[in-house]
Amino acid sequence: MEKTKKRNVIVGQSGGPTAAINSSLAGVYRTAKDRGYNKVYGMLHGIQGFMEGRYIDLSEHIKTGLDEELLKRTPSAYLGTCRYKLPDIYEDKALYEELFKTLDELEIDCFIYIGGNDSMDTIKKLSDYAIVTGSDIRFVGCPKTIDNDLALTDHTPGYGSAAKYIGTSVKEIIRDGWSLETLHGQILIVEIMGRDAGWLTGASVLSRGEDCDGPDAIYLPEIDFDINEFVNKCRGLLENKASVVIAVSEGIHLADGTYVSELGNVIEYVDAFGHKQLTGTARYLCEILSEQIGCKTRAIELSTLQRAASHCASRIDILEAFEVGGAAMKAADEGDSGKMVVIERTSDDPYQASTSVKDVHKIANDEKLVPREWINEEGTYVTNEFITYVKPLIQGDVAPIMVDGIPRHLYVPGYQELL
Amino acid sequence: MEKTKKRNVIVGQSGGPTAAINSSLAGVYRTAKDRGYNKVYGMLHGIQGFMEGRYIDLSEHIKTGLDEELLKRTPSAYLGTCRYKLPDIYEDKALYEELFKTLDELEIDCFIYIGGNDSMDTIKKLSDYAIVTGSDIRFVGCPKTIDNDLALTDHTPGYGSAAKYIGTSVKEIIRDGWSLETLHGQILIVEIMGRDAGWLTGASVLSRGEDCDGPDAIYLPEIDFDINEFVNKCRGLLENKASVVIAVSEGIHLADGTYVSELGNVIEYVDAFGHKQLTGTARYLCEILSEQIGCKTRAIELSTLQRAASHCASRIDILEAFEVGGAAMKAADEGDSGKMVVIERTSDDPYQASTSVKDVHKIANDEKLVPREWINEEGTYVTNEFITYVKPLIQGDVAPIMVDGIPRHLYVPGYQELL
Numbered sequence: 143m144e145k146t147k148k149r150n151v152i153v154g155q156s157g158g159p160t161a162a163i164n165s166s167l168a169g170v171y172r173t174a175k176d177r178g179y180n181k182v183y184g185m186l187h188g189i190q191g192f193m194e195g196r197y198i199d200l201s202e203h204i205k206t207g208l209d210e211e212l213l214k215r216t217p218s219a220y221l222g223t224c225r226y227k228l229p230d231i232y233e234d235k236a237l238y239e240e241l242f243k244t245l246d247e248l249e250i251d252c253f254i255y256i257g258g259n260d261s262m263d264t265i266k267k268l269s270d271y272a273i274v275t276g277s278d279i280r281f282v283g284c285p286k287t288i289d290n291d292l293a294l295t296d297h298t299p300g301y302g303s304a305a306k307y308i309g310t311s312v313k314e315i316i317r318d319g320w321s322l323e324t325l326h327g328q329i330l331i332v333e334i335m336g337r338d339a340g341w342l343t344g345a346s347v348l349s350r351g352e353d354c355d356g357p358d359a360i361y362l363p364e365i366d367f368d369i370n371e372f373v374n375k376c377r378g379l380l381e382n383k384a385s386v387v388i389a390v391s392e393g394i395h396l397a398d399g400t401y402v403s404e405l406g407n408v409i410e411y412v413d414a415f416g417h418k419q420l421t422g423t424a425r426y427l428c429e430i431l432s433e434q435i436g437c438k439t440r441a442i443e444l445s446t447l448q449r450a451a452s453h454c455a456s457r458i459d460i461l462e463a464f465e466v467g468g469a470a471m472k473a474a475d476e477g478d479s480g481k482m483v484v485i486e487r488t489s490d491d492p493y494q495a496s497t498s499v500k501d502v503h504k505i506a507n508d509e510k511l512v513p514r515e516w517i518n519e520e521g522t523y524v525t526n527e528f529i530t531y532v533k534p535l536i537q538g539d540v541a542p543i544m545v546d547g548i549p550r551h552l553y554v555p556g557y558q559e560l561l
Numbered sequence: 562m563e564k565t566k567k568r569n570v571i572v573g574q575s576g577g578p579t580a581a582i583n584s585s586l587a588g589v590y591r592t593a594k595d596r597g598y599n600k601v602y603g604m605l606h607g608i609q610g611f612m613e614g615r616y617i618d619l620s621e622h623i624k625t626g627l628d629e630e631l632l633k634r635t636p637s638a639y640l641g642t643c644r645y646k647l648p649d650i651y652e653d654k655a656l657y658e659e660l661f662k663t664l665d666e667l668e669i670d671c672f673i674y675i676g677g678n679d680s681m682d683t684i685k686k687l688s689d690y691a692i693v694t695g696s697d698i699r700f701v702g703c704p705k706t707i708d709n710d711l712a713l714t715d716h717t718p719g720y721g722s723a724a725k726y727i728g729t730s731v732k733e734i735i736r737d738g739w740s741l742e743t744l745h746g747q748i749l750i751v752e753i754m755g756r757d758a759g760w761l762t763g764a765s766v767l768s769r770g771e772d773c774d775g776p777d778a779i780y781l782p783e784i785d786f787d788i789n790e791f792v793n794k795c796r797g798l799l800e801n802k803a804s805v806v807i808a809v810s811e812g813i814h815l816a817d818g819t820y821v822s823e824l825g826n827v828i829e830y831v832d833a834f835g836h837k838q839l840t841g842t843a844r845y846l847c848e849i850l851s852e853q854i855g856c857k858t859r860a861i862e863l864s865t866l867q868r869a870a871s872h873c874a875s876r877i878d879i880l881e882a883f884e885v886g887g888a889a890m891k892a893a894d895e896g897d898s899g900k901m902v903v904i905e906r907t908s909d910d911p912y913q914a915s916t917s918v919k920d921v922h923k924i925a926n927d928e929k930l931v932p933r934e935w936i937n938e939e940g941t942y943v944t945n946e947f948i949t950y951v952k953p954l955i956q957g958d959v960a961p962i963m964v965d966g967i968p969r970h971l972y973v974p975g976y977q978e979l980l
Contacts, residue, residue: 155740158741159737159740159741216736217733217736217737218733218736218737218739218740219740219741220740222739222740222741223740223741225741306966306967309966309967310872310967310968311866311870313967313968313970314636314637314865314866314869314870314871314872315865315866315869317635317636317637317869317970318578318636318637318865318868318869319865320637320641321574321578321637321638321639321641321642322577322578322638322641322642322644330865348966348967349967351964351965351967351969352972353969353970353971353972354970354972440864440865442862442864442865442866443861443862443864445859445861445862446733446734446737446738446749446859446861447730447733447734447861449737450733450734450736450737451730451733452733453729453733453873454872454873456966533965533966536966536967537965537966538966539963544958545770546770546952546956547725547728547767547875547952547955547956547957548725548728548729548732548767548768548770548955549729549732550770550772551732551736551772551773552772553771553772553773
């Protein structure tokens, strides 16, 4: 089979950063080089930055094997991300024409986009446009999100490391809480990311073991939240324990859809994209508890650390992210377009999984939630099925490369100037 | 020299827990055993629990060398702590009589207390009482506090691990913040523990390196805080950067002594019940910034994780904590009483330090702050002297003992029943 001369690749990152997204970038880069591509360009801040002419030649930044290893251990998005959704083709054809013109000028054969739902929407639109216009550029998506809410894939790279960090941190919080409290009961509420899907909050169960009770209750956004039932539950828990720890999703909401975080603040926090910030759930619940039970409370938000803590990354996750990046590059190289790489699990124990590709039209904008049967009937804990699912994803460590006592990351030289 | 037959030791932990306090406990235990003591008792929840008859025989819980290693890696206080201050002897002599009676019944020779300022006050009072009454029980203090505010010692065990966690986490937060922001400026404010002393907040500077700018400003409680100057500083920083990260101590206060966190009350921040909510320092400053500059903001509290994150402990810190525990036991065994072990640094690079003992009367209730000359003139950053001081304390790692992907801690079997 004859092949045309290989030209260039461009890769971008999009959506919320993770501890593993750069390992996928390293996987794309390594596979592109191994398969004989000339240049590997990196879009700065995703498709949005690219449309403004901002991109780099990755070879100028990844020069050695050590750089590749550092990249795999660097949290957040090395290239920067965006939260930009392409318009539909019929809405702004000129934009697509311009974009493809630039891709042709750069002699791009393969376009790899690492991201979540919105990013797969980008892959779908671009590959559709390529079909319509007869372009032979291939567009392949590489899954990434700590939220683990992408359809059709067993799980998403980034989730395992976040889950490991959450399990580890919640265990330390539980231990800390226990040591201080003697006479008076206290309730610690740990707020964990997840607007609609409870995968991250459920991972707090990983703190449980012979040496730790784990959280005393876990509330996911899949189940409508009832404040009275919550207060009663807490009251009961305090009867048997001096220090109670409860994990809640930032996205828990009442039956009418009102987020618990909205109940707390008169002032609304709105981010640059017009999304309401959901933080404040734990703080509001603490207010309620100290009002109604009178116990000591503390709200703990894991905040951005849960997606950025590469110092506590899962080895399985980092390796899979690398593999998935490579698989995306391989698929594009072999002619696939409009596809996303997925992970297929064949066994829990021993854990075995492989990658394949699926049509991105079946994935985009679809959200995978925690199945109802993986949550107990009361809606206050996850089941053993959940634990069996998540446990393989947090196995093993990736020792950070330490310089002077602090993990080293791969630097983008002069990134300020690039902005 | 003839020695009386060795009998028993009792050890307790007090005050805020740290990632290293259990390593000191392991040091006390190991040295007591090596020096031929019979039983090593552990007070549950410090002197307060002990007075209620709650203590355990540590040998029943530390059975193997692996248990000792687990204990060194277990965060928070294994025995539980208290925040109890003994009354003066003349105020409640009966209490002291009762306490010494119990100690005699348990055939205690040495009493070791691991803690901060309040704990050294306990050692002082008990050793004074022993002198007055002719008791030959020896009372020795073992320093511990993440706050690093104990006088006469170069630093306190617990500080190094907290500093390492703060440096690592702030670096990840900075990276995360950078990746997301393109068009709009944002300011992230990281709130770090420390009511009066800025040692922990200053440690955020450890995130700085070739691969990271570090925080853009650092505010310690040693310097009076001026809100207008702060807002102007932020405005200036935003002109050059899309994502600004600022570290603040929870204890920063205005020139009149009002804590910034108290100002949160002034702004009408109303919960569902119509109650004003006392916001945190970072949250309050975020409010001010979004009001006066209009930028996106996010408040991140490192919360209890900064004192409990043994998964990110400093090797130097854990080893020194063990050594200091051993030195306390050795001092008591050799007849010292009313003393605290201190660390004396002889060289920064290569780092060299040794232990000695000092009179606890010179230590108790005295607070060590960051020297003014280790903070820049503007009061918005720490100097190189600060960095030179802290850097040796975060070197090296103590790999957690991982079981099923999560760090393992030493369990107190049936601790619920003991309470």
